[in-house]
Amino acid sequence: MSHSVITLYDINSTITQPWAPNIWRIRFILNYKRLPHRTVWVELNEVEQTLRMIGAPPVGQKPDGRAVYTLPVIVDTLRSKSNPVVLSNVCTIAEYLEATYPARPICPEGSxxxxxxxxxxxxxxxxxxxxxxxxxxxxxxxxxxxxxxxxxxxxxxxxxxxxxxxxxxxxxxxxxxxxxxxxxxxxxxxxxxxxxxxxxxxxxxxxxxxxxxxxxxxxxxxxxxxxxxxxxxxxxxxxxxxxxxxxxxxxx
Missing domain, CATH: 1.20.1050.10 (Glutathione S-transferase Yfyf (Class Pi); Chain A, domain 2)
Known part of the structure; x- marks a missing residue:
């Protein structure tokens, strides 16, 4: 896509509509804030490879020291196409979207x-x-x-x-x-x-x-x-x- 959007990475499945609850939390925020976005569908067995490729940070570490990669992940090019923001972890993403795009807040003042x-x-x-x-x-x-x-x-x-x-x-x-x-x-x-x-x-x-x-x-x-x-x-x-x-x- 030539115009700037926020890309949301989601899990591919045999269900015609997305189901993963953590990813839906982010989709809700994007829709509520009316932020232009698109979804990229990833097979579960290709999540780590895909996220490494786009430079997404891991969300933790396994006992053997290997990094853990999970969805949701966003790539935000709305503010800068040349320096996109790539984020993992549902709470981190939610906080970023609320702070970066404060219009139509998801957390009313003081809550x-x-x-x-x-x-x-x-x-x-x-x-x-x-x-x-x-x-x-x-x-x-x-x-x-x-x-x-x-x-x-x-x-x-x-x-x-x-x-x-x-x-x-x-x-x-x-x-x-x-x-x-x-x-x-x-x-x-x-x-x-x-x-x-x-x-x-x-x-x-x-x-x-x-x-x-x-x-x-x-x-x-x-x-x-x-x-x-x-x-x-x-x-x-x-x-x-x-x-x-x-x-x-x-x-x-």
Whole structure:
């Protein structure tokens, strides 16, 4: 593309629409701030090679000392085509976009600490009971060559996730429901926007994008099972939040 844009690197899969929640958090911000951007799709087994090639910084280190490369990554040429900014790590990218492009802020004034705490809860606590349910479903939707790469022990080495027994599966759903109920009880303290559909009570913010990114993962990976079950919980709150954020779901 001849004009300057922000390039967002995302995971290729057999699903027609993107699903990865951390990457969706960044896509939400780009859409909300109306920043021109495009998506480059990368096979999971080619992530490290691609990110090394574009000069993206690693996000950590393995026990053997090898660098860890993960998505999302952005390349920002909006401010300078000759000296692009290349960033990794979802939190680093979000902070950069908010600081560099302050119009239409995702964190209302005075709310950064509360927003950071909410997002930390979503990614470290809220999402954990969902992982044994969603990771096997997600694995099935990766291209076969990517699944084979993981079976051989690729950079994100994991064997194919084992299917849970029926009792384990139901116990996992009990834990998921507890987290959704707890979060609903907190959001119920807001009354100015449909009984607290959004975290700040009235306008969407970064907290909502972090939460809705998880809802999109559920919807895209298991629309007729997991999403059909969850979307009407707590009086349809999660369906309404998904709908509230829909205008920022464009994929370019």
């Amino acid at each position: 950064r600490a509360v927003q950071a705490l909410f997002v930390h809860y979503i990614q470290e606590i809220f999402i954990k009971p969902l992982l044994p349910i969603l990771i096997p479903l997600t694995h099935q939707r990766l291209p076969e060559r990517t699944q084979a790469h993981l079976r051989r022990g690729g950079p994100v080495a994991t064997p194919p996730p084992a299917a849970m027994g029926s009792y384990q599966h139901e116990q996992a759903w009990v834990a998921v429901k507890e987290q959704f109920n707890f979060l609903a009880s907190i959001l119920d303290k807001n009354n100015s926007d449909g009984n607290g559909v959004v975290a700040m009570g009235r306008d969407v913010s970064y907290a909502d994008f972090a939460l809705c990114s998880v809802l999109i993962w559920i919807e895209r990976v298991s629309p007729h099972d997991c999403w059909a079950r969850i979307r009407e919980w707590n009086g349809g709150r999660w369906r309404r939040l998904h709908n509230r954020c829909r205008e920022y779901m464009d994929v370019y």
